[in-house]
Amino acid sequence: MSSEHHDDAGQGRSAKRLIFAAGGGLALVAIGALMLEAGWVPGWISGRAPAPDVAESAYFQPPSEAEIPDGPFGEAVKRGRDIFMNTSTNAGDYVGNGLTCANCHLDGGRQPMSAPMWAAYGRYPMYRAKNDQINTMEDRVMGCFTFSMNAQHSVAGGPPPHGSDIYRDLESYFYWLATGAPTNVLMEGSGFGKVAKTELGYSPERGEQVFAANCAVCHGPDGQGQTDANGRIVFPPLWGPNSYNWGAGMARIDTAAAFVKNNMPLSQPGKLTDQEAWDVAAYIDSHERPKDARQGEMTVEQTRQRFHDGDETYYGQQVNGALLGVGTPGPERPVGAPELPIGPTPLE
Amino acid sequence: MTRINKQKPGKIVKPGEDFEPWESHNPVPLPVIWIAVALGIWGTALLLQEQDSKVVAQAEREAGEAAAHDAAEGGAALFLANCSTCHQPNGAGVRLAVPPLQDSEFAKAGPGVVAQILLRGIDGPIRVKGFTYDGHMPSFAEALDDAEVAQLASYVGARFGGGETVLAPAEVAQLRMTHSGSGSWQGGAELASLVADLPPQPPMPATAEAGLDPAISDLIFAGKGDVWSCASCHGGLGQGAENTPRLAGLSQGYITKQLHDFRQGERHNEHMSFVAKGLDDAEIDGLAAYYAGLRVDSTAQPALGGDLARGEQIALQGDWGLGVPACFSCHGPSGFGVGAEFPALAAQQPAYVASQLAAWAGGHRNNSPLGLMDRISEALPEADRRAVSDYLASLPAVPAPEPQAMARIEGGEDEL
Numbered sequence: 168m169s170s171e172h173h174d175d176a177g178q179g180r181s182a183k184r185l186i187f188a189a190g191g192g193l194a195l196v197a198i199g200a201l202m203l204e205a206g207w208v209p210g211w212i213s214g215r216a217p218a219p220d221v222a223e224s225a226y227f228q229p230p231s232e233a234e235i236p237d238g239p240f241g242e243a244v245k246r247g248r249d250i251f252m253n254t255s256t257n258a259g260d261y262v263g264n265g266l267t268c269a270n271c272h273l274d275g276g277r278q279p280m281s282a283p284m285w286a287a288y289g290r291y292p293m294y295r296a297k298n299d300q301i302n303t304m305e306d307r308v309m310g311c312f313t314f315s316m317n318a319q320h321s322v323a324g325g326p327p328p329h330g331s332d333i334y335r336d337l338e339s340y341f342y343w344l345a346t347g348a349p350t351n352v353l354m355e356g357s358g359f360g361k362v363a364k365t366e367l368g369y370s371p372e373r374g375e376q377v378f379a380a381n382c383a384v385c386h387g388p389d390g391q392g393q394t395d396a397n398g399r400i401v402f403p404p405l406w407g408p409n410s411y412n413w414g415a416g417m418a419r420i421d422t423a424a425a426f427v428k429n430n431m432p433l434s435q436p437g438k439l440t441d442q443e444a445w446d447v448a449a450y451i452d453s454h455e456r457p458k459d460a461r462q463g464e465m466t467v468e469q470t471r472q473r474f475h476d477g478d479e480t481y482y483g484q485q486v487n488g489a490l491l492g493v494g495t496p497g498p499e500r501p502v503g504a505p506e507l508p509i510g511p512t513p514l515e
Numbered sequence: 516m517t518r519i520n521k522q523k524p525g526k527i528v529k530p531g532e533d534f535e536p537w538e539s540h541n542p543v544p545l546p547v548i549w550i551a552v553a554l555g556i557w558g559t560a561l562l563l564q565e566q567d568s569k570v571v572a573q574a575e576r577e578a579g580e581a582a583a584h585d586a587a588e589g590g591a592a593l594f595l596a597n598c599s600t601c602h603q604p605n606g607a608g609v610r611l612a613v614p615p616l617q618d619s620e621f622a623k624a625g626p627g628v629v630a631q632i633l634l635r636g637i638d639g640p641i642r643v644k645g646f647t648y649d650g651h652m653p654s655f656a657e658a659l660d661d662a663e664v665a666q667l668a669s670y671v672g673a674r675f676g677g678g679e680t681v682l683a684p685a686e687v688a689q690l691r692m693t694h695s696g697s698g699s700w701q702g703g704a705e706l707a708s709l710v711a712d713l714p715p716q717p718p719m720p721a722t723a724e725a726g727l728d729p730a731i732s733d734l735i736f737a738g739k740g741d742v743w744s745c746a747s748c749h750g751g752l753g754q755g756a757e758n759t760p761r762l763a764g765l766s767q768g769y770i771t772k773q774l775h776d777f778r779q780g781e782r783h784n785e786h787m788s789f790v791a792k793g794l795d796d797a798e799i800d801g802l803a804a805y806y807a808g809l810r811v812d813s814t815a816q817p818a819l820g821g822d823l824a825r826g827e828q829i830a831l832q833g834d835w836g837l838g839v840p841a842c843f844s845c846h847g848p849s850g851f852g853v854g855a856e857f858p859a860l861a862a863q864q865p866a867y868v869a870s871q872l873a874a875w876a877g878g879h880r881n882n883s884p885l886g887l888m889d890r891i892s893e894a895l896p897e898a899d900r901r902a903v904s905d906y907l908a909s910l911p912a913v914p915a916p917e918p919q920a921m922a923r924i925e926g927g928e929d930e931l
Binding site (some may be wrong): 184187189191192193194195196216232245246249253255256257259262265273274275277331368381385392393394396398399400401402432434435436437472477494503505506 | 524542545546548549550551552553555556569603604605607608609611612613615621645646647648650651662701832833836838839840844845848849851852853854856857864884885886887890891914915916
């Protein structure tokens, strides 16, 4: 009898325990799920990638490639994109080096702090002290060809003429990237950002160390970049005859420092300290490169006074006993000019 | 739960002869049951979710494939997938590096010529539309079947050469037989035999008749002392398998660096550390030179269930929201590798690639310059790592510049 009574009591207890057990288990699951959703669980437990900073940030999001519309406008956008990504082929007559737009405007002109085109598009027409006039987007891109793409050494000897389809297509691409962006507003993430000046100032000697430790693996110890098996440029040259000329924005140390600080090394932006960014920019821009396309008949000193006065640049200065700004020797034939036919030369 | 009679500290009580250990009926503590129940529920939920996402992923993939098929049928789709990373979507090529297809003498020669180039690849200088290119094009013989080669060659011939000839799969099968085992076309000079009225082509540079050092050959095929041969794991032609990487076409600098890292403990792998410690510098250099010059068709295939479209996106464009630039922005625009630090990725074994990405993410591999791959692998979710590994496995192998005398290794072929 007593054992039966004991069993009854035991059953009552185990039923209660069952309810407590199930209830407690459910509660644990609920708490766990809530914590996971709230993001309180560290990534190494949850296996979830940390939410990307960029997506959370206030940066404008341009449309994706898949959203390029059909029809003539979409075709122009695609042509513009092709020029942007492969400039030396698709606008080859006007490119006197091996660079493309996308070398500095990363991710096809989408990356914030890498002079994204969605932020630039709505800023023009704009007054620029650089040429003391109102610049349309076409004028601005013409400047890119003239200086960054070193058009003076190209087949055409200069940038695409006003009204060229190259500008139409590029502007179509920019306009489409800026879908939904405001006009005449300085947007978050525009340009390359700024790097505060440091107490130490900048020094090419210190920059040389920074370059060897952080940049040489991609751009080469001599800064001349690297190519793949087919000779296609993978890492662009940073100075010398195949890089941007002295008139380019990137030849100014403050501009280069900002680009480096916010974009380099690729996949690790912000890795370098402000001091390192200034120093390495100074090192890069203390090497000779093609002459300023505006120099014409002027001397380097006259060009410096007219176009570079007050800039953070080594243009027109003596560095390591040599005057910078005289330019690298021009190519024998324009860059990209057709080769001579193969075979015996016809008798004269 | 067994317990012995509690004893007061300090007071020693000897158990009597009739002492019996007894067990009290102590229930399992509730918190333990809570955790067990919670784990049970969580496991079930995960199982269901997994199944669900597999079904969804499958459906998405099928929908994606169908859409891709509708959007650009046949030749156009094949062109975008196989040709456009080098020759560009518009067929303009890349100045001074990749020949254009648009109006090229070879596209104008018709789909038969195009198919023969696709089947064998090119290894040597070639002149197209007045420019000389250092031609290194992979063979697509393994990547594409007869019908695909026929479709693609017809498309290229029509779109870029303006012809109307349509090649039949049976004709491709015939060409495949004819060219089987012929190796790559030796530049424009050899292609001149196919194309009438071709402008003069540059001569092939004289290749050094550097035979394979018998000592190196022994290391590769027979091993040395206690150390087993390279070929026993990496395959007779360095093609790799599963977790063992493909070596054929990796740059000499990269292989050298990795072997040194294994030897010095900078890179960790039990087998490779043992092997590398048995190699001297000259042997490492010889092995690296041999594998760097091997032009071998891909044996890799997508095998991890990765989303190929997502993998392609990561390889070609990156996911900058995750802080991940395109793989190809450093490893070369076709994944053929750059210098000693950025190895070729095309046709690498997917299980190997995924395992390396996981090793970087978990801190088990740390010989990447500047920690570049550590950071990138951490940022990529597991599904993305599988996706990109599978996509890279779908690419044709690196068109390694093949030193002629070294290419034909006796005993290598039959082990493939």
